Amino acid sequence: MSLLTGEGIHSGYGDMEVLHDVSFRIEEKEIISIIGPNGAGKSTLLKTIFGLLKPTKGSVTFKENSITGLAPDRIVRLGMAYVPQVENVFPSLTAQENLEMGAFIRKDDFSDRLEEVYELFPLLKERRRQRVGKMSGGERQMVAMGRALMLDPELLMLDEPSAALAPKLAEMIFERITAINETGVSILIVEQNAKESLKLADRGYVLASGQNRFEDTGENLLANEEIGQLYLGG
Amino acid sequence: MQILSRIPQLLIYGVISGSILSLGGIGVSLTYSILGFANFAHGDFMALGAYIALGLFTLTAGLGIPSTPLGPLSFGFGFILSFILAMGLTALTVVLIDRFLFKRLRHTSSIILMMSSIGVALGLRNVLQFFWGPQPHYYIEKIQLAIVIPGVGVRIKPDQVFIIIAAIVSVGLVHYFLQHTKMGKAMRATADNMALARVTGINTERVILWTWVIGAALAATAGILAGIENKFITPELGWQMLLSIFASVVLGGLGNPYGAILGGMIIGLSEEVSTAFISTGYKPAVAFIIMIIMLLIKPTGLLGKRR
Numbered sequence: 001m002s003l004l005t006g007e008g009i010h011s012g013y014g015d016m017e018v019l020h021d022v023s024f025r026i027e028e029k030e031i032i033s034i035i036g037p038n039g040a041g042k043s044t045l046l047k048t049i050f051g052l053l054k055p056t057k058g059s060v061t062f063k064e065n066s067i068t069g070l071a072p073d074r075i076v077r078l079g080m081a082y083v084p085q086v087e088n089v090f091p092s093l094t095a096q097e098n099l100e101m102g103a104f105i106r107k108d109d110f111s112d113r114l115e116e117v118y119e120l121f122p123l124l125k126e127r128r129r130q131r132v133g134k135m136s137g138g139e140r141q142m143v144a145m146g147r148a149l150m151l152d153p154e155l156l157m158l159d160e161p162s163a164a165l166a167p168k169l170a171e172m173i174f175e176r177i178t179a180i181n182e183t184g185v186s187i188l189i190v191e192q193n194a195k196e197s198l199k200l201a202d203r204g205y206v207l208a209s210g211q212n213r214f215e216d217t218g219e220n221l222l223a224n225e226e227i228g229q230l231y232l233g234g
Numbered sequence: 235m236q237i238l239s240r241i242p243q244l245l246i247y248g249v250i251s252g253s254i255l256s257l258g259g260i261g262v263s264l265t266y267s268i269l270g271f272a273n274f275a276h277g278d279f280m281a282l283g284a285y286i287a288l289g290l291f292t293l294t295a296g297l298g299i300p301s302t303p304l305g306p307l308s309f310g311f312g313f314i315l316s317f318i319l320a321m322g323l324t325a326l327t328v329v330l331i332d333r334f335l336f337k338r339l340r341h342t343s344s345i346i347l348m349m350s351s352i353g354v355a356l357g358l359r360n361v362l363q364f365f366w367g368p369q370p371h372y373y374i375e376k377i378q379l380a381i382v383i384p385g386v387g388v389r390i391k392p393d394q395v396f397i398i399i400a401a402i403v404s405v406g407l408v409h410y411f412l413q414h415t416k417m418g419k420a421m422r423a424t425a426d427n428m429a430l431a432r433v434t435g436i437n438t439e440r441v442i443l444w445t446w447v448i449g450a451a452l453a454a455t456a457g458i459l460a461g462i463e464n465k466f467i468t469p470e471l472g473w474q475m476l477l478s479i480f481a482s483v484v485l486g487g488l489g490n491p492y493g494a495i496l497g498g499m500i501i502g503l504s505e506e507v508s509t510a511f512i513s514t515g516y517k518p519a520v521a522f523i524i525m526i527i528m529l530l531i532k533p534t535g536l537l538g539k540r541r
Contacts, residue, residue: 050433052433071432072432072433073432073433073435073436073437076433076434076435077435082433084430084433087427087429087430088430089430090422090423090426090427090430090431091426092422092425092426093419093422093423093426097419097422097423098423100416100419101419101420101423101431101434101436102434102435104416104420104434104435104436104437105435105437147434151435
C-alpha cells in the first residue's frame, strides 16, 4: 500500500476547475517531484491534498485512511506536513517560537525534536532568538521547513521551496531536502526549478493544464527530449 | 507662567488617564488582530465590568465581608475581592456573547462583525440602565486627601497610585502571557497569519476564546479603575471613552497590543495637558485630531507593521 495516493482528482477555486482528473502515488521514503508550467495546477494539487481545497471528484488516501475533504488541522495530526509557497512563517515570532508553534499539538516535552531540527538547520539554532520577519528568504524557508518537521511527519509537502531564492541558496535548500529524506521522511515537492528537483527525486510527474502528462523516474524524465524542450528550457 | 506651572500636575493626571486607556486599548487591539474587526462593544464591556464589581461589592458588604479601607486607600478587601471576581464574570459574559453571536458571524465579513458589535454595545448599555438606572452610582463615597509630592509640588491621591500600579501589573501580566506562554505565542502566531496557524495545527478556536477572556478581563479592570478615579459610574462610562481608546489603538498601530499601551499613554497625556491651554470639553477633539494626523502621516501607527 502506498503512503499517499490520489485518484481522479478534480479540484479548483469556486466554479473554476483547475485540476481535471489527476492521479498520483507516493511510496514510503520516496521523494516525488511534480513539475509543470505556470498555471498547470501544481499548487492547487498540494492544497487539495492538504484539505485547503475540497476536490469536486476523486479521492485522497493517506496511510490507508481516506482524507478526502478532511480539514488541515485534522490532516496534520495524521502525520502530514505542508509548507506553503508564500507566507509560510510567523514573521513577528522568533525562529524558535516558530518551531515551537510547529509542535503546538504536542503536550509532551519536545526539546529532543527541537534539537533534531536544529541539527538539520544549524543556522536556525544560531539565530533562534531573531524575529523571522527580519530574516532573509533562505532563512525563512528553513524556518518554514523546520516548523513543518516539528511533529515528525511521515510526509512533507513543499510548495516551490526554491522560489525567489538565489541559485546558491536554492542548492542549499535542495541539499537539506535530501538530508530530511534521509531521516526517513517522504517528500512531495512542487517546483518551477524542474531540473534541480528532478535530480533529487525518485520519481516525477509532469502536470500540464491540470492533467497528468508524464510519469517516470526523475532520471528518465530528465533524459526525455520532449519534456526537456517543453518544460526544462531545452 | 501660570499655565506652565500646572503642567507637572496635568502630567500626573495624564498618566492616570493613560493607564485606563491603555488597558482598554489592549483588548480592542487583540480583538482586531485575531478576529479582524473593530469592536465597538469594548467600551460597554468596561461599563459591564464596573457594574458587576458594584453589584458584587454590595453583595460582599451584605455578607459581612470587611470593607474597612486598606491603609491609605479609600476601599477595602471587599472591594478588591469584587474587583477580581468582576474580571472573571465579565470575561465569562463576553465569552457567552461570542458563542451566541460573534462565533456565528465569524465566517461572514469584518463589516458585519463590526455592525453586530454596535448592537452588542447598545444592548449591554441598556441592560445596565435597566438594572441600575441611568443615574450615576457612587463607587467610592469617602473623600480622600491628596498627598503632595515634596519638591515637585504635584498632588496625587493614594487611590490614583493604586490605579497606576494596577495598570502596570496588568500590562506586565499581559506581556508575560504573550511572550512566555504557549497560548500567548499561539495568539501572536494567529494574529500574524490565521491560515498558517490552522495548517500548523494551532487550535485557533481556543486562541479566540483566550483573546476574549483577556480583552474582557482588562476591559473590566479599566472600567473599575475609571470608576475609582471618577468616584461614580454611569452606563455611558465606557462608550464615552471609546473614541479615545480607538484613537490610542490607531496611534500605536492597529493590532499591536504594545502599540495600544504606548498610544493610550500618549493620548491620555495629550488630553490632560491640553486642558492647560484649551477648555476641558475639547479633550475628545484632541484625541481625534491626533488620530487623524497619525492616519495621514503613517496609517499603520507608531509600532504598526507594514502590510
